[in-house]
Amino acid sequence: MGWLVLGMVIALSALNVPIGFVLAIATIVVVAIQGTAPLAAIPLMIFGGGSKFPLLAIPLFILAGGLMTTSGISNRLINLASALVGFIRGGLAMMTIVASMFFGEISGSAVAGAAAIGQVVIPEMEKKGYPKAFSAGVVSNAATLAIIIPPSIPMIIYAAMADTSVVKLFIAGIVPGILGGGMMMGLSYWFARTRGYPVEAAFSWKALWRALRLGVWALLIPLVIWGGIFGGLATATEVGALAALAAIVIGVLVYRDLSWRDFWKTLVDSTIQTAVIMLIVATSAVLGWYLTNEGVPQRIAEAMLGLTSNKFLILMLLNVAFFVAGCFLHSAAAIILVVPIVLPLVTRLGIDPIHFGLMVTVNLGVGQQTPPVATVLMTTCAIADLSMWEVFRTGFWYMMVLVVLTLLVTYVPVTGMGLVHLVYGQ
Amino acid sequence: MKTAYEWFVKVLQVFSTLLAVAMLAIVLVGVFYRYVVDESLSWYDEFAGYTLIWLTMFGSVVALAKRKHIGFDTLVEKLPPRARRVADVFGILCVMAFSLVLLVSGWKLVREMADETAVSIPAIKMAWVYSVMPVTGGLMLVIGLVQLAQAIAGAPSKPRAHVRHVEPPKTVVEAE
Numbered sequence: 001m002g003w004l005v006l007g008m009v010i011a012l013s014a015l016n017v018p019i020g021f022v023l024a025i026a027t028i029v030v031v032a033i034q035g036t037a038p039l040a041a042i043p044l045m046i047f048g049g050g051s052k053f054p055l056l057a058i059p060l061f062i063l064a065g066g067l068m069t070t071s072g073i074s075n076r077l078i079n080l081a082s083a084l085v086g087f088i089r090g091g092l093a094m095m096t097i098v099a100s101m102f103f104g105e106i107s108g109s110a111v112a113g114a115a116a117i118g119q120v121v122i123p124e125m126e127k128k129g130y131p132k133a134f135s136a137g138v139v140s141n142a143a144t145l146a147i148i149i150p151p152s153i154p155m156i157i158y159a160a161m162a163d164t165s166v167v168k169l170f171i172a173g174i175v176p177g178i179l180g181g182g183m184m185m186g187l188s189y190w191f192a193r194t195r196g197y198p199v200e201a202a203f204s205w206k207a208l209w210r211a212l213r214l215g216v217w218a219l220l221i222p223l224v225i226w227g228g229i230f231g232g233l234a235t236a237t238e239v240g241a242l243a244a245l246a247a248i249v250i251g252v253l254v255y256r257d258l259s260w261r262d263f264w265k266t267l268v269d270s271t272i273q274t275a276v277i278m279l280i281v282a283t284s285a286v287l288g289w290y291l292t293n294e295g296v297p298q299r300i301a302e303a304m305l306g307l308t309s310n311k312f313l314i315l316m317l318l319n320v321a322f323f324v325a326g327c328f329l330h331s332a333a334a335i336i337l338v339v340p341i342v343l344p345l346v347t348r349l350g351i352d353p354i355h356f357g358l359m360v361t362v363n364l365g366v367g368q369q370t371p372p373v374a375t376v377l378m379t380t381c382a383i384a385d386l387s388m389w390e391v392f393r394t395g396f397w398y399m400m401v402l403v404v405l406t407l408l409v410t411y412v413p414v415t416g417m418g419l420v421h422l423v424y425g426q
Numbered sequence: 427m428k429t430a431y432e433w434f435v436k437v438l439q440v441f442s443t444l445l446a447v448a449m450l451a452i453v454l455v456g457v458f459y460r461y462v463v464d465e466s467l468s469w470y471d472e473f474a475g476y477t478l479i480w481l482t483m484f485g486s487v488v489a490l491a492k493r494k495h496i497g498f499d500t501l502v503e504k505l506p507p508r509a510r511r512v513a514d515v516f517g518i519l520c521v522m523a524f525s526l527v528l529l530v531s532g533w534k535l536v537r538e539m540a541d542e543t544a545v546s547i548p549a550i551k552m553a554w555v556y557s558v559m560p561v562t563g564g565l566m567l568v569i570g571l572v573q574l575a576q577a578i579a580g581a582p583s584k585p586r587a588h589v590r591h592v593e594p595p596k597t598v599v600e601a602e
Contacts, residue, residue, distance in 0.1 A: 015502065020486070020495060025523065040535050042527060043532040050483075051478055051479040052475060053471045238457050241450075241453045241457045244450060271446040271485050272439075272492070279489075329498075
């Protein structure tokens, strides 16, 4: 029966039935055939899966990200990034990466980052003589840093699935996120040298001061969020509430670029976005309940451990599994489907669930860039009006940075876990 | 001019958004009480969770009407038009089957919960809280019927966001 469920999930998904519905339908069919549980359990499971307290952070961060884009907060962050690194060769590419990192400190969504930054940066880079496909490649891959640098929506979903501390996972993402940004900037410098990309205006304290003055409020939001994370706010929901409140106060009341009409529109868009992700989360509870009842995760753990108990090898296999899942699934769906199934195996091997969560997050970051299902790449392509393959090719080496980062956090756990141990002790 | 169906979707959209505003308000009040007033509100986590599932279900109805749910359309888009229409109809039937289970089983659930009350506020009956399941099931069924009629009549279903022709999103509608 386990195979029947899996087969139905794959077949229905391939036919373009929305994934949130697929998860529930596959379980309903099997439960109806077996007759082991009443169908009335189905809505109860969905209700339970979608009303968990830690998940409240998702709509809050989606709203914060939406408001940053529409209220001009992100434009001010881009200006600031430009004043900081624009003077280096390949300055606009550098600026894109730094702006994406700023953005990632506030929003937990890479798609929101790609849209907010791509709209401004891609036309700008084209004017300055960068090939459009190259700019789009940088924007797309740098945007993924948003889910590695806290806060992060995939991390929230992982923590809810694995029942572990999301704040610790956030902290684990800080060093790898900065490292990834650094590597991408190094790569941009090398490309700029070898291909002769231009330098922006020379560095000036005056320009930096001006950008700082205009952007000081925008910069306050990440400070508030990181202060919350390190300052002992217990849950991601509380951090999310703070982020949403800061975005509303600064974006709507301080900057005043946003009309009430656009504010309402942002609210509507964020609500639908939330519902789309949360439906998958909620219906996955039904499937998870069924699989656990059947003991599928335990059986998989035993089968794998029967083959090998080499941690190195199993981590590699898990990385491959997540990479394949990431190519075909939305990252939220990949976490929801795969994490509960492999978690018993991971804990049996003695791997820290926080370490594993970081690995999964970065790995699925690669999945956001790999067709056919590549949410961030697709958003960027829509903005740049280019085909997915074109941008995939030019952004390939930036994506390789994410691949290297995945291997690094997997096999050199201290990359992410070092800071966690420093803050919380061993 | 808006058709009745468009108004129907619009009203649901406003209602979902108001649920989101209510959720935000509940969370902010809860955090304010916990950290500023230094007092925990007993109802805050429970009811914040309930507004989340309500907004998820009602928002999903709107997303269904606007075809915003996440699916894997790479294969289906490669099909010849006729096969594609068959796939579309099949997809709608699947969604309707799920909606029907939600409506019927959800109704049973509400009946079973007739005597239960919310943990933190006993005045609130769980039957009311769970009513979101059959109600949204019924609403999805209605939207499924409309879409089924459109698909069979061969009316061009709303063009899917195509990579090449989509307008740059002002605010993004798909997240991660």
